[in-house]
Amino acid sequence: MMTVTVNGESRDVPPGTTVSTLLTSLGLHPRLIVVEYNREILDRTSFDATEVREGDNLELVHFVGGG
Amino acid sequence: MSSQMLEGASATSLDSPFVVAGRTLRSRLIVGTGKYRSNDEMVRAIDAAGAEIVTVAVRRVDLDRTKEEGILHHLDPERYFLLPNTAGCYTAEDAIRYARLGRAAGMSDWVKLEVIGDQRTLLPDVAATLEAANVLVAEGFQVLAYTNEDVITALRLEDAGCAAVMPLASPIGSGLGLVSPYFIREIKSRLSCPVIVDAGVGTASDAAVTMEQGVDGILMNTALAEAKDPVRMALAMRLAVQAGRLAFLAGRMPRREVAVPSSPVTGMLD
Numbered sequence: 001m002m003t004v005t006v007n008g009e010s011r012d013v014p015p016g017t018t019v020s021t022l023l024t025s026l027g028l029h030p031r032l033i034v035v036e037y038n039r040e041i042l043d044r045t046s047f048d049a050t051e052v053r054e055g056d057n058l059e060l061v062h063f064v065g066g067g
Numbered sequence: 068m069s070s071q072m073l074e075g076a077s078a079t080s081l082d083s084p085f086v087v088a089g090r091t092l093r094s095r096l097i098v099g100t101g102k103y104r105s106n107d108e109m110v111r112a113i114d115a116a117g118a119e120i121v122t123v124a125v126r127r128v129d130l131d132r133t134k135e136e137g138i139l140h141h142l143d144p145e146r147y148f149l150l151p152n153t154a155g156c157y158t159a160e161d162a163i164r165y166a167r168l169g170r171a172a173g174m175s176d177w178v179k180l181e182v183i184g185d186q187r188t189l190l191p192d193v194a195a196t197l198e199a200a201n202v203l204v205a206e207g208f209q210v211l212a213y214t215n216e217d218v219i220t221a222l223r224l225e226d227a228g229c230a231a232v233m234p235l236a237s238p239i240g241s242g243l244g245l246v247s248p249y250f251i252r253e254i255k256s257r258l259s260c261p262v263i264v265d266a267g268v269g270t271a272s273d274a275a276v277t278m279e280q281g282v283d284g285i286l287m288n289t290a291l292a293e294a295k296d297p298v299r300m301a302l303a304m305r306l307a308v309q310a311g312r313l314a315f316l317a318g319r320m321p322r323r324e325v326a327v328p329s330s331p332v333t334g335m336l337d
Contacts, residue, residue, distance in 0.1 A: 007127045026130055032139050033128060034171045041171045059127065061168050062137035065109065066124025066154050067099030067239070067266075067288030 002054040019047040023060070034061050082312060085283055087261050088177065088209040088230035090148075094119045095278070096308045097150070097263065099288025103297065106141045112291050113147070115301035120148045122179055122286065124155070125168045144174055150211070152179040157192070159199035166203050177230070178203060179265075179286075181213035189239040193220045197227060204228035213265050216250035218257060225260050232258055233265035233286060236277055240289045242269030244276070251280045271300075271307035278311025279319070 001012040006022070013022060019042060023030050035042040036059035042050060052058070085092045098118040103109035113121055123138050142149070151169025156162040159182060166178040182199055184192030191214050203210050209230040214220050216234045224232045234254055237243035244267060245251065255262045264277050265286040277285055285308055294300035 007130055009130070026128075028128060032137055034125075034168050036168060041167055044173075060130075061125050062128050062139070063123040063149065063151065063169075063172060064126045064138055065100040065103065066126075066152050067101045067122055067286075 002052070004052050004054070004056045004058060006058050007060055013052060017052050019050045019052065019058070022052060022058070023047065026060075028060065032062055035059070036061065082316065085261070087211070087263075087283075092119050092284075093117075094305075094308075095284040095312060096274075096305055097122065097284060097286040098291060098301070099286070100138055100142070101288050102292040104292075108297055109292070110141055112297040112301040113142070115298045115305065116291065117305045118147070120150050122150045122152050122288070123169075124152055125165050125172075148177075149174045150177050150179050153181050153199075155183070156181065157183050157195075159195040159202070162195070162199040163202050166199075166208060167206075170208065175209070176207055177209040177211065179211045179213065179233070180229075190235075191215055193217065196220075197223055200224055200227045200229055211263065216247045216254065218250060218253050221254045221258055221262075225258050229260060231261040231263050231283075233263045235266040236264050236273065236285075237267030239266040241267055242273075242290060242293075243267055244269050244273035245280070248276070248280050251277070251282060255281050255283075268304075271303040274304050274307035275311035275314070278308055279315045281315050284308075 001014060003010050003012055019035055023033060030047055038057050085095050094117050096116055096118050097120040098113055098116050099122045100109055153162040153165040156165055162180060162182045169178055170176060180199055182192045182195040183189050193214060196212055196214060200210050200212050204227055211231040211233055212224045212229045213233045214224060221232045221234060234251060236245040261283040263284040263286055264282050268274050268277060268285060268287045268290050274285055291297045291301050
């Protein structure tokens with residue numbers, strides 16, 4: 001397993017995990033999520049091809065109520 | 068509560084179009100989506116408000132409570148123009164980061180920029196706001212900048228290329244109404260870009276008085292969300308914004324410190 005940080009929390013994921021499979025495993029719909037991958041915004045078309053690596057930092061954000 | 072009874076000839080054909088960043092808007096009332104007691108109430112209030120633009124915040128997905136849904140599960144982006152904000156940001160760097168995340172959601176290039184300077188007042192850090200505005204405009208954003216009622220800052224934000232400048236009526240969430248009508252009028256008279264008053268409106272009379280200053284629109288959230296009945300208040304605000312706008316365009320009568328009779332003073336009986 002590899003350890004990555006997702007929204008500030010450490011998570012163990014199996015080798016070969018992509019951003020897409022990570023989102024799916026978390027029950028998230030990729031269309032509604034913006035991914036910041038090691039401080040860079042990841043284009044949605046790259047979710048499938050981007051394999052996460054040990055020590056990566058991901059922020060998964062979406063729109064919530066606000067003024 | 069019919070929402071059609073208010074529009075039609077009266078409000079729209081007697082007003083000029085409200086255009087922001089090349090987009091013609093059908094409502095001068097922009098509403099937020101925060102702090103409602105339920106999503107259902109929020110949706111009904113926004114409908115009653117007749118708003119076209121609604122603001123949203125960018126936040127981490129809550130991974131432990133996946134049934135906590137994002138706002139897109141409740142608001143149809145085909146029907147509403149979602150305006151991401153940078154609320155909660157205290158530095159230009161953070162605000163730029165949140166603006167980019169909001170744009171990456173793929174709705175538009177628009178951002179409601181706010182850089183807060185102080186937790187107690189939530190007043191803007193105007194230097195940081197200007198700094199962020201310059202960067203975001205250069206990156207192609209349409210920046211709608213929250214600011215205070217300082218005319219010079221408003222002018223600088225317009226010079227920076229902001230699509231709209233949004234001075235506060237009073238502090239965010241305070242409901243204190245329009246504190247500085249003079250400065251709001253001055254900002255409106257000095258700027259060419261749209262001026263949208265953002266924050267502080269508490270009830271319908273506040274909205275009407277604000278629009279009577281000649282500003283182009285109002286953005287509000289707490290006044291609806293924290294009303295006992297947000298749907299009724301939303302309709303009240305919709306009417307008040309229209310009423311205030313029409314009253315401004317109509318031009319009020321002069322104020323006099325003396326009474327003047329409305330009925331003829333001649334023709335009285337002996």
